[in-house]
Amino acid sequence: MRIEWSHLNKVYASKNHPRSRRIGLLDFTAAARKGITAILGPEGSGKSTLLQLTAALQVPDDGRITYQLEDGETVIWSRGRAAAAGTSALGNLKSRMIYIPPMRRMNHSISLEKYLLYRAQLSQLPYPRRRVAELIAEWGLAAVRRASLSAIPGEMVKRVLLVEMLLRDPLIALLDEPTAGLDHWGKRLLWRELRRLAPHRIILVATRDLRWAECADDLLLMESGTCRRMGPKKLLTANVPEGTVAAWYEMMQTFANHRSRSRRAGLIAERREKGY
Template identity: 55%
Template structure:
């Protein structure tokens, strides 16, 4: 299984709160091209590098202005996500979206369901085998048993973030996409997330974008470094981290940022 990004371009209007108006289009992605295979890929880069834009496009929440994304399952089946396919309403969209779970950095749930019912409803909707058992297992696994009868809208802080992560795994996604997953996550949640990443099922592509959590980045198999909407570096974590004396992702990322600042200064 793999994902190929070909010459993606995306711009969007940003809102200027001080002037209460939209500013000229901002760059999201500029000719972004790269490929990843099954495993955990962590996407690094400063604020505004295009990380969230890339995740939204890959999760099919947003449509590229130009370029395409190809999702390849083995040698027999592939899907293409592009502006042309989105507007044409291709029949593959429902099938492909069913393979993807996306957890944005900020999310609100307006529902009158309890945690227990929210999981059961999703499991039944997605035709998960043994929905009650599956729901109960994942509630227990993510430390939410004590919140089973709490309303989802009443959850806050770490419990709500754990709910979002657990809910996204209910259907065993082939592609799991997380934007800053440790933001607002409690210590229990971080331990459970780390355990999930280390046991990433064979064949699953997990994509994580983070700006500051270098400890989480150590769970990566592969790293992508983004800058100004483009892919600056991509490679195996063990090789990239080995290129700096400390041998850590944090040290490698710091070195790359220092080099970028020196280059811009020149």
């Protein structure tokens, strides 16, 4: 099972300045396998854009995403496929993917307990009431189980979304800053659950929490909408004395800053030679 991104491009136009453009992805090419892939990079590097395109919440301007499933089925998401059939081009895969945004209010009047029970029943889980009760207790949601979704405090919304993910048991999970708003216990619980799911699923996690990213099998480093580096975490972090994701990331950013300064110095020298 794999996800392949082939020459993806996504450019956003400014609402206030139509001629202004912001690059989301630029000729992005990479592939992800089963397990946990931590997507790293500075703000504006394209992490969220990549997840939203992969979840079919956006349409690429160019290029395509290929999902190779375990049963041999191949599904493609591209501008042409979206124009021809919309998300129905993904078939059953759409219902087997879940995207969790950095933070989201849930504007529904249904109670948390009823909502999660509904999700459990849709997923045809055995003993759905028992499973929902277990997750509510495990994730510290008992105090708000009868509250409407719209009344749940913002710092607890992320826990609700993660519990929903566990109930839906997706084939592909796309998590954008999942540890934002979680306390230390919540982060440890999420780590444990994702490691449990990882052997049989593709889990993509965009995160700035480099310590938490140690749970990943693979690392994908983005820069200016492109894939700068990707590979198994063990191999990439072996290049730094500390052997940690944080140390590897810091080294890569140091090289990027040095390269940027060198490029800037070269442009200045070129302009001086031309008499500018």
